[in-house]
Amino acid sequence: xxxxxxxxxxxxxxxxxxxxxxxxxxxxxxxxxxxxxxxxxxxxxxxxxxxxxxxxxxxxxxxxxxxxxxxxxxxxxxxxxxxxxxxxxxxxxxxxxxxxxxxxxxxxxxxxxxxxxxxxxxxxxxx
Numbered sequence: 001x002x003x004x005x006x007x008x009x010x011x012x013x014x015x016x017x018x019x020x021x022x023x024x025x026x027x028x029x030x031x032x033x034x035x036x037x038x039x040x041x042x043x044x045x046x047x048x049x050x051x052x053x054x055x056x057x058x059x060x061x062x063x064x065x066x067x068x069x070x071x072x073x074x075x076x077x078x079x080x081x082x083x084x085x086x087x088x089x090x091x092x093x094x095x096x097x098x099x100x101x102x103x104x105x106x107x108x109x110x111x112x113x114x115x116x117x118x119x120x121x122x123x124x125x126x127x
Contacts, residue, residue, distance in 0.1 A: 015118040016065055021111045024060065028053050028107035036100035045095050050082060050103045057107070061114070070117035078110030 035049030061071055082102050089098035 014065060015067065016111070016115040018115060021115040024057070025108050025111050028057070028111075029104040031056075032100045032103040032107070036096045036103075040096040048099065048103075050099070050106070053103060053107055054078075057110070065114070067114070067118050070114050073117055074110040074114035077113045078106040081109045082106035 031053055032049055035052070039045075039047050039049070065071075082105075085102035085105055086098055089101055092098075093101070
């Protein structure tokens with residue numbers, strides 16, 4: 001289902017490469033910008049693209065990576081960035097632009113943490 005491997009023997013546990021992180025970050029920014037652009041055109045301020053991006057990132061993580069400490073840290077960092085930036089940016093930029101920028105920035109921070117944490121853990125353990 002959705003490409004998620006459920007057999008414990010075949011679960012992938014590999015770190016995220018910087019190249020892969022850059023591609024996923026670019027996709028998140030594209031979906032955020034296009035999604036909020038469509039919502040602005042439709043006049044739907046109560047809808048958000050952020051949950052769709054979060055679900056997609058979670059599916060991608062479950063299918064290909066599974067470093068749980070890094071995922072928890074990435075989720076918390078992304079959550080803090082999203083809600084912190086939304087409060088700061090909305091008064092000056094308006095709802096749609098602020099939400100698009102905050103969502104893209106949150107995905108960038110989350111993926112940076114998800115990529116960086118396993119690298120730091122490997123260096124500490126001497127691998």
